[in-house]
Amino acid sequence: MSTPPLRLFFAIPCCPQLARDITDWRAQHAIDGKPVAPENLHMTLAFLGSQPRGQVEVLEALAASLEPNAFTLHLDRLARWKNGLLHLAPSKVPGALCDLEHDLRELLLTAGFTLETRPFKPHLTLARHCPKLPSAPTPTFDWPATEFTLYASENTAKGTRYRALGQWPLRPPAPA
Numbered sequence: 317m318s319t320p321p322l323r324l325f326f327a328i329p330c331c332p333q334l335a336r337d338i339t340d341w342r343a344q345h346a347i348d349g350k351p352v353a354p355e356n357l358h359m360t361l362a363f364l365g366s367q368p369r370g371q372v373e374v375l376e377a378l379a380a381s382l383e384p385n386a387f388t389l390h391l392d393r394l395a396r397w398k399n400g401l402l403h404l405a406p407s408k409v410p411g412a413l414c415d416l417e418h419d420l421r422e423l424l425l426t427a428g429f430t431l432e433t434r435p436f437k438p439h440l441t442l443a444r445h446c447p448k449l450p451s452a453p454t455p456t457f458d459w460p461a462t463e464f465t466l467y468a469s470e471n472t473a474k475g476t477r478y479r480a481l482g483q484w485p486l487r488p489p490a491p492a
């Protein structure tokens with residue numbers, strides 16, 4: 317019997333302390349819509365969709381071949397897209413994040429994966445189906461990114477859960 321496919325994506329995970337800070341801020345404001353669970357806060361790098369399980373090893377090898385640099389994201393924009401997705405974003409995208417997304421994309425395309433063709437817009441989703449942009453003052457959060465992760469997105473009785481299948485470090489800057 318064949319095993320069911322996995323819904324896969326690469327992302328930068330949000331560490332528990334930052335997730336707490338963000339969800340504490342979110343709880344203090346009138347934000348309608350479906351909130352993203354604290355343990356699910358992340359920034360998607362590449363969405364692969366439904367994939368046979370055998371592709372996980374291919375993706376792990378591909379991720380391990382990258383040598384990305386670490387960076388800090390300054391989340392200083394609160395915005396809502398027309399589809400109701402309320403999110404935080406950096407007004408300045410670090411070069412190391414652009415390089416990581418670009419290099420990962422190139423490797424995935426070369427390996428034959430099909431990816432989203434829209435330009436990369438780095439963001440952390442706070443809530444879905446949000447009817448309007450809240451009038452809350454824009455917060456600022458500093459997010460030191462230290463690794464990236466391959467996740468399987470799974471439907472559970474408690475809602476969507478992301479299962480980490482592999483994690484790779486981002487290289488800290490060399491001491492000056």
Ligand code: ATP
Binds near residue numbers: 323325470476
């Ligand atoms: P749910 O869809 O169950 O409400 P979710 O959106 O968090 O929860 P997934 O749909 O599995 O879970 O998505 C996982 C990640 O991939 C999310 O960051 C989501 O925004 C992103 N994603 C989903 N579909 C696409 C797509 N077609 N293109 C780009 N990114 C996508």
Ligand code: MG
């Ligand atoms: Mg979804």
